[in-house]
Amino acid sequence: MKNILPTSTVGSLPKPAWLAPPEKLWSPWKLEGDQLLEGKQDALRISLQEQHLSGIDIISDGEQTRQHFVTTFIEHLSGVDFKNRKTVKIRDRYEASVPVVVDEVAGQKAVFVEDAQFLRKQTSQPIKWALPGPMTMVDTLYDDHYKSREKLAWEFAKALNEEAKALQEAGVDIIQFDEPAFNVFFDDVNDWGMAALERAIEGLHCETAIHICYGYGIKANNDWKKTLGSEWRQYEEIFPKIQTSNIDIVSLECHNSHVPLELMELIRGKKVMVGAIDVATNTIETPEEVAQTLRKALEFVAIENLYPSTNCGMAPLSREVARGKLSALSAGAALVRKELGGVL
Numbered sequence: 001m002k003n004i005l006p007t008s009t010v011g012s013l014p015k016p017a018w019l020a021p022p023e024k025l026w027s028p029w030k031l032e033g034d035q036l037l038e039g040k041q042d043a044l045r046i047s048l049q050e051q052h053l054s055g056i057d058i059i060s061d062g063e064q065t066r067q068h069f070v071t072t073f074i075e076h077l078s079g080v081d082f083k084n085r086k087t088v089k090i091r092d093r094y095e096a097s098v099p100v101v102v103d104e105v106a107g108q109k110a111v112f113v114e115d116a117q118f119l120r121k122q123t124s125q126p127i128k129w130a131l132p133g134p135m136t137m138v139d140t141l142y143d144d145h146y147k148s149r150e151k152l153a154w155e156f157a158k159a160l161n162e163e164a165k166a167l168q169e170a171g172v173d174i175i176q177f178d179e180p181a182f183n184v185f186f187d188d189v190n191d192w193g194m195a196a197l198e199r200a201i202e203g204l205h206c207e208t209a210i211h212i213c214y215g216y217g218i219k220a221n222n223d224w225k226k227t228l229g230s231e232w233r234q235y236e237e238i239f240p241k242i243q244t245s246n247i248d249i250v251s252l253e254c255h256n257s258h259v260p261l262e263l264m265e266l267i268r269g270k271k272v273m274v275g276a277i278d279v280a281t282n283t284i285e286t287p288e289e290v291a292q293t294l295r296k297a298l299e300f301v302a303i304e305n306l307y308p309s310t311n312c313g314m315a316p317l318s319r320e321v322a323r324g325k326l327s328a329l330s331a332g333a334a335l336v337r338k339e340l341g342g343v344l
Ligand SMILES: [Zn+2]
Pocket: 010, 180, 211, 212, 213, 214, 215, 216, 311, 312, 313
């Protein structure tokens, strides 16, 4: 890995069409049984190779083995009914049919460990694994048991902690928690959301990251962004709390967003995954555009703490566009590295 500006994606990449129909969320599997298991592993291999070929430094699984970044984890917990679903408003923004918590929730067995072991065997580069954060999990289902978002988040945090420890054991270098809900429920973040996340990372010695974005490039999110005005200051409400936490890395949306980059001052000292790739457009960034975002970020983040990345996951994009964006990210980071004196 290059010593400065190591590139990574936030997590998800498009799946091959033979595994699941592309360009949609919750896309159903096209295979079953043993064929599905083998298909998922093949997709993982392809995802890894595409990241290698594009020059990505910190490898992720591209989330090839999961249908959705939140619900796949929840499927493996006890106490959740996936059959009798209810419709709720996710992130206070769009309606979705979600599973229902009907009893005490608890982890049964590790969800992603075999996938992580598989990926670990295929590459010697650092690997990063994404898990949903407790608050975002709470916000992606209906609770008919605890009747308290805080209590439910705490139970999820315990299950996530078990999973994270098993992933660490499998050789994962960075465990990332996806918390898009942090950008919506500020008071909850400060009251209990961050505390729940601290519970999820308790006892880990690998690096930990939190990803907070403005969502995938789907219509409900794009419409919401139009209502946020010319300056998006959501991060300002939660960064002070994150700054004092034990989380090592913060992943943010920057390119093409209206986030004032000076807000990164509020997390000075943390490592920052700077989103230099917009996932809400099919237009592929030029290396120079990526470099511009990174140069601006360098005004607020120390060079050794800057991790060029994407704004969010790329699952809903076409494979061709996603490949182009991976290469642009790499080429943009290389431009800045060169300006700063090459690979240090
Ligand atoms: Zn995201």
